[in-house]
Amino acid sequence: MRSRALCLALALAALVVAACDRTAELIPGTATATSTATPTPSPTPTPIVVPTPIVPPGEVGVAGARDEADTLPDAAFAASIVQIVALDEGASRAVRHGSGVVVDGERALILTSFPLVDPFLPDGSKAYTVLAVGYSAEPGDPVILLYEAEIVAAEPDHDLAVLRAVSAYRGEPLDAAEFSPPAVRFGNSAAVQPEEELRLFGYAGQGEVAAASVAPASLIGTRAELGVEGRAWFDLNARLPAGMDGGGAFTAAGSFVGLLVQLQHDEEATLGTARPAALAAPLIEAARAAEPSLRYRPSPQRAAPPVERADSAGPALPSVVIRGPAFAENALASGGRTSLFDYTRFPVQGLPALYYEFAAQGIPDGSLVEERWILDGVLQDALSSSYTWTEGDFAVVTDRLIAPNPSGVPPGEWRLEVWVDGSLVADGLAYVGTDPPQAVAGDLTFASTLGPAGEPGAPPDPDASRLLAFFDYTGAGGVLRMHWVVFRDGELVHEAPPERWRGGDSGTWWVGHYQEEPLGAGRWLIAIYFDGEWAASADVELSPADGGPVDDEAAAPTDLSRRPPYRSSPSA
Template sequence: MQMRLTRSLRRLLTGLALISALALVGCDRAAELIPGNADDPRTPPPTPTAESTPILVTPGLNVGGGTPAAAIPDHELARSVVQVLGIDTSAGFEQIARYGSGVVVDAEQRLILTSYAVVAPYRADGSRAYTSIEIAINDDPGAPATRTFAAEVAAADVDMGIAVLRVVGRVGDGGSVGALEIPAVVPGQATGINTGVPLRLFSHAGGSEGPDAVSVTNATVTGQRGEAGQTGRTWFKVDARLPAGASGGPAFDQSGALVGMLAQEMYVPLGEVGQVRPGDLLAPVIDRARSSSATFNAPLYRGITVAPDGIWVSRPAFAGNAVDSTGGRDLLDYGTRFNEGLAALYYEYSIVGAPTGASVEERWYLESVLQDSLSSSFVWDQSGYGLISDRIQSPGAAGIPRGLWRVEVWVNGARRASASVNIGGTVTASNTPTAIGVAGATTVTPEGNISIGAYATAPQLIAIFDLSGMGSVGRLQWVVFRDNQPVYTSPSIRWTEGESARFWVGYLGDQPIQAGTWEFELHADGKVIGVGTISVF
């Protein structure tokens, strides 16, 4: 009889039985906590306190362009930091639907860098998440920001969660705007940012109550993360935990140069921010905004959703190697397929918004058979954001048994995320991505069912699919046809939903939807996996 093992942080597990009769040992858990008490790796690190810094104007100090000749003080850097608000009036009254931070990166062209999660335009049902974007700035030293400018998304990298806004007018009167009288920041070099480097994190960390003052947090880089299909590091890990409103705020080095951006992987108002996107990922998006006056056309799709209880877990990522340091564990060589003979399989995922005391479970499967002796549970004792890193390891030369492995992460009795990895195996019918068209709609329920059906003259058209075998899929794309004529090809998006899901994709053109036969052709990693046909009258 197999028995469920409960393992705590950094507990060594041995003698783990598998259906293949090979044993995996040395399974340890290393929660990526910032070093606090070195004798107790479960002790959460002290969180730096974000204190408001008065915004004092120093005439003549050049904050934008070039390299800082001397360290720029906090109160000068704060002048470039703004608050980003998604204002929704669709219900007949005004409410703040989204909130985050941003920083001016080009005053002449009125460009503001922020997190795409803050300004992602669609809700889970396909409707607009907000009516307009407003920018609040600090006119008075240390005072709450004032809603001043209207903005639009000029450029974005949806995968990396990066957006650049363009100020297009003033709030209230709709008046035109010239160059901003807010200094742009100095772009820095993120290549020299490594573990142990101090950073200065700026944000408007307030929430839906409205604009607040700028705050600054001194933090230290504790490691880095990557992602499958991406070259190099895509995240800096830091020893600070900031409120969700900090997402989009700038990270400066000690000289005052911009080297990164605070961000959540998903907009989770009840969660916290504990990661920074490196500056080398920000630069291409800023350059695209500078080179074009067009507005970013965001793809319409279900995207990542947060459960009603405010808890979100990222899709687990797998890697073939790792480096352990005083700051924790950094994974290397990310992927979804590994050769046979792999000695250790590393994986990581983040948990956002889980309360202290929540029950977290990992359930492992090999070829859809539950590996009960590998599955585990532990009690969540971190803050509103935490990164979990672990491994399974084989002591023998044969390595981890070949086949399709899947891990599911459950929090408080609900499955929150899953992902699959193929070790030395071939694609079979059971793990081939498949899409079955379910229905067409104008809007959908959060569960992915029809809310408002498809009809001619509707503003948009949505195709609902049931997807399976998606655990190893990296990218998703769709092509839309009307009466056999192509009308739209979406950008490629990252698949984050796990093994299976009710998922929808959409089309939003310049004109209302016309009557006819519409087809949505769904592609996974470049291959067609299904077609949904919708008759619109």
């Protein structure tokens, strides 16, 4: 727990230093803030050693009361948990290790963590060449890789992916009848109660030391999320190794109620949270309904960048990941924990407090963490805070900004920046009682690769498998979702699903189109949409003769006032 006092004297001092004309916009008085970050010490997964018969799988279901079955031994769960290994360099080198949960044995479908199987690296290149699936034939036995799998459906915003085992490992195509692991029995994740005991299953080790493992844990709370109805997160009192990413959380009665996920897969970091099983039900049903030949079409885009500042003197922190900050108008305090609700990017004016939270992965203990508040571009020193991090390498921080005066939190653009050891890692915007600016995207520039600093690299090439479109943007702090579409010679070849906008207010972003085979010659067009509204588009002619634009005029981006031959329906 932590707290801070915002005294009038400090507010006045900050006023003199920072902005003498913003007296009315500073919050005087005293405010307190508390953190619900969970300490690191946690159960260590232990090998499963007692084999028992497997409970017959049931249908996917998320409604109704949970089964009141007898407590099942650990081995009953282990048969439905598999290891996922991402292989690179000709399928000879393991680059990621994690777990998966079999959700449909007849169709060989496996639910897992999208960060684990994300097909792309931050530079847009492929992260791996093969996804291998293995498991221990008997509890305590070493893992044997038996299958190769491909992504059939995914929801990156919810950290979920469904794989289908498509062939034997380095062998022939797989008949569904040859897939032996049984499916889990789904429970009602909405009925899991705080402090309820759970069992967490996955493959905790790597390589030859990997083994089906279990860790006892309890639910310490749930979190919601903007755009998600009901529960979006389970927070656990256990800290687990990265190999458990994609594993399952089960009740004592044997029901699967949650999928373990990292914020970003990191072999050196731990995890302490899960996505409720109910959140995955629509994705699983979509995978079940899909034709066996259907594969997920990934849509590469720039990874959320650190927000660069001129006064940032610290080194880059690639192992530190922060999801958020997210803002809410209300919260409930119970059992020493604060749970936010009414999440929004556009709080109403007059609120007595502005609540916020962020999840942090990979911050080393002893690091200096700063929360800097900025109102309409002016740093509010008196409202900002710093503290020494003691929460381990995964925690959820919940806090509030209090307005003791009757008029409430002043209106304007509030920015919260989270700094770690002098480096800006994440920021979030809340528009209190005011409309966000109009998002504007600039001209598109095409390339086939990224340069060393993330700039456009090699020119677009019909023999390449990627086409990247770079654009500058401003006023995008109020954008909720972004998507793009790709045309070749007037024909739609790919539509990226709307995803949460991660680019902040301004900067440079890129999106892309990837395919296994070369792009080929033709006129390619990419159109960008913010919240379903056209923002920018441009086209480029690829010629087989020289691998680039036919001429300067054809290579130049089209005028941004021209609408492409496609209009998307608005997205939430």
